Amino acid sequence: MTTNSRLSGLRDATPDERRKRVAESAGLDPAQLGVLDPAAGLGVEQADHLIENAVGVIGIPVGIATNFTVDGTDHLVPMATEEPSVVAAASNAARMARGSGGFTTSTTGDVMIAQVQVVDVADPEAGRLRLLEARAELLALADAQDPLLVSLGGGARDLSVRVLPTRAGTHLVVHLHVDVRDAMGANAVNTMAEALAPRVAELAGGRSLLRILSNKADQRLVRARAVFDAGLLGGPRVVDDIVLAGAFAEADPYRAATHNKGILNGVTAVVLATGNDTRAIEAGAHSHAARGGSYTALSRFERTPDGDLAGTLELPLAVGLVGGATRAHPVAQAAIRILGVTTAGELARVVAAVGLAQNLAACRALAAEGIQRGHMTLHARTIAASAGADGDEIGEVARRIVADGAIRIERATEVLAELRAGR
Incomplete structure (x- = not known):
């Protein structure tokens, strides 16, 4: 079965419903994704075989990035991250590239x-x-x-x-x-x-x-490129401003560090979800960014002759499908099944595509509206939960603090008190 990564309305479903839809789209038995429920995932006994002196496990949210077409094949992409807006941003950027065929990649081998x-x-x-x-x-x-x-x-x-x-x-x-x-x-x-x-x-x-x-894996490079529709980005001015933002990151190591962090927001999330070594990948990426003697951006953005935005990315990606946590961690195994990749090269190509998408989304947010607007709106649910809200309260508290323009823990606490007092 061919995966369709265009799953509209996924954000409005419950986690259980999302798992069922993802399984259906990926051609999997929903039971194969049961390990994504924390109660059925990595247990302490399994953790004790993975590291020394294990005392427990820590949960990281796993989301599904949609809309990805990589080298003509659709992929639903599991991403493990604690940061709000990452999964949504990558999915949105991938949607903007679908009309141009999605992401095209190449590698130098393994x-x-x-x-x-x-x-x-x-x-x-x-x-x-x-x-x-x-x-x-x-x-x-x-x-x-x-x-x-x-x-x-x-x-x-x-x-x-x-x-x-x-x-x-x-x-x-x-x-x-x-x-x-x-x-x-x-x-x-x-x-x-x-x-x-x-x-x-x-x-x-x-x-x-x-x-x-050496984790400077410069014999294992992956390159990804895509064209992002100018109309979906917000028009010619946004395209030009993203090009200017990219040039800033190319020239200035202070900006490049944050620019590349945006790439790694996507890269690391997929690497972690699949049980690969996030520290090795990040070390390789940063060393590659400094290969010319000064630290610079890993990606490049240019205006196409048609006025759209061309994005390119090159970085080392030493990921695998055999051995280590990829085989020993039940959630990593489920993530590989969702992705539908069969070789390390395929996995690396998808990872690079996600990195480029995430980077584009961050640059667009910065150039078009400022990073805080979208990021903090999504972060509002985390703030609401931190204030003690649960169930339906989280959504309502988040909605009110966003409307107030006060996405802060103290305001969330006040709103929660008001909400409960009104019952």
């Missing part, structure tokens, strides 16, 4: 880098060449550590060596390039690096020290 640091080398330039001369031997030794990965079409692909001056002397750094297929890859490349270290040290004439993957 290659991760393991580093072996070698110190105390007397002749580092000659040591570098000795290591390169042994490339075939070292690649074969790496592949021998993971025959299953090799049988699946992955394995060691290349080896490079850097002479690195540091304040503590000159080091040699070996980079082992490994195609990790549908895994995030940390365990595979770390195992290979450990196995290579003694032979690397012997060839270099030094001592191996660190043997670890």
Whole structure:
């Protein structure tokens, strides 16, 4: 069954009704999404197998972003986040791109880098060449550590060596390039690096020290682009102002930090929902933003010849579908089923599309109306709940504090008291 991501009216349904509609649209048995109910999700016993000294679990809301078409295929996108407006904003931006075919993506593959640091080398330039001369031997030794990965079409692909001056002397750094297929890859490349270290040290004439993957995954880039309809954005002036806002983020690292945070609002939410490593993804994204020597925006916005807005995004995305929490966490498994992806590459493409959509939505809000208007309106429900409202009270308290223009905890407390006194 083909997923239809255009689910209008989803926000007006109850959580149970939403799960049923999402299951129907994704071609799933509603029972498969039962783990999204906290009572049936990750329990303490399961958590005890995931981390050390587990004492409980913390709940993060999981919402469904709609309207996404990525490379011609519709996806309903689970997003785990505590921040209001993120899911709605991404869904709205994806709707604005649907008329132009949605998001088009490309990737550089699934290659991760393991580093072996070698110190105390007397002749580092000659040591570098000795290591390169042994490339075939070292690649074969790496592949021998993971025959299953090799049988699946992955394995060691290349080896490079850097002479690195540091304040503590000159080091040699070996980079082992490994195609990790549908895994995030940390365990595979770390195992290979450990196995290579003694032979690397012997060839270099030094001592191996660190043997670890790099989260600067610049051999695993994902690129996404889309055209957003000028009329849906708010007209030519809004298009021009988004271009100006993007140029600001490209030129100024203070703005770029917040601009990229907007991208990661979307990226991290999908990565977390699917049980992948959010810290690795964020570290890779920020390192990529600084690859030119100064920190800049990861995305670009331009006006098309037809007056619409073209958005592009490039970032490293080391995500996987096998191993780790993606396989061990029941909610992550449900999220993968909802997405309907079958490879790590497909998942990365959707993640990049969500990042671009989220970024566009934030820039539009800033350029057109100011970020607080929409964000705080959605945040009003959280404020109402924090004031002690429950059930139908939450919606009514939120409505009144928005109408008052006072989306603050003290006003919500007053409104709740008034509401209860009037019963």
